[in-house]
Amino acid sequence: MTDLAGTLQQEHLTIRDSLDLVGALVDALDRGVVPPAEDLNAVLDFMDNFTDRSHRAKEEAVFSELVRTSDASVRPLIHRLEVEHARTRQIVSALHALVPRVEGGDPRARQDFEMYLRSYRMRTRDHIREETRHLMPLVESATRSPGHERMVRELGRIEGQDSEERILRRSREAIQRLASKYSVRVRDAA
Ligand SMILES: [Fe+2]
Numbered sequence: 674m675t676d677l678a679g680t681l682q683q684e685h686l687t688i689r690d691s692l693d694l695v696g697a698l699v700d701a702l703d704r705g706v707v708p709p710a711e712d713l714n715a716v717l718d719f720m721d722n723f724t725d726r727s728h729r730a731k732e733e734a735v736f737s738e739l740v741r742t743s744d745a746s747v748r749p750l751i752h753r754l755e756v757e758h759a760r761t762r763q764i765v766s767a768l769h770a771l772v773p774r775v776e777g778g779d780p781r782a783r784q785d786f787e788m789y790l791r792s793y794r795m796r797t798r799d800h801i802r803e804e805t806r807h808l809m810p811l812v813e814s815a816t817r818s819p820g821h822e823r824m825v826r827e828l829g830r831i832e833g834q835d836s837e838e839r840i841l842r843r844s845r846e847a848i849q850r851l852a853s854k855y856s857v858r859v860r861d862a863a
């Protein structure tokens with residue numbers, strides 16, 4: 674049986690590695706060094722493919738099931754987490770839009786890019802902390818509920834989508850490659 678909470682927690686570790694890399698990019702920008710567009714785009718691709726499209730989609734499938742099967746007390750937490758998912762998506766699209774101007778040497782764009790990266794890193798860290806403290810215990814206690822089967826099926830569906838595995842592997846490998854370039858320690862790819 675799929676360990677739902679374990680899967681999500683494992684993904685949180687990978688996301689935290691990517692946040693360490695984001696920290697290294699912020700430090701570089703802070704020193705006036707603009708990383709090449711391909712490095713910036715690789716980190717943004719990871720945010721899009723791994724953190725948002727895959728991990729967030731799985732969590733939101735879990736959210737709907739928890740809202741359906743638990744009492745109303747879970748709703749404020751789920752609402753906060755969903756709002757935060759939407760907010761970080763907006764930040765990632767703002768980052769994407771800034772890349773050409775950052776590469777073009779626009780100092781204002783560089784400043785904004787750095788500010789958005791810092792905000793993304795801080796928010797995502799806090800978000801993972803909140804999920805670890807408050808969401809994971811709910812997911813764990815749902816293991817014996819009838820909704821659990823549906824959550825597992827939905828996770829399997831998201832992971833089994835066409836080319837999903839290949840895209841996720843490529844995103845993780847890009848993070849590993851950049852981690853060694855920017856001297857950040859990350860876990861080995863699973
Ligand atoms: Fe989340």
Ligand SMILES: [Fe+2]
Binds near residue numbers: 685728732801804
């Ligand atoms: Fe998460």
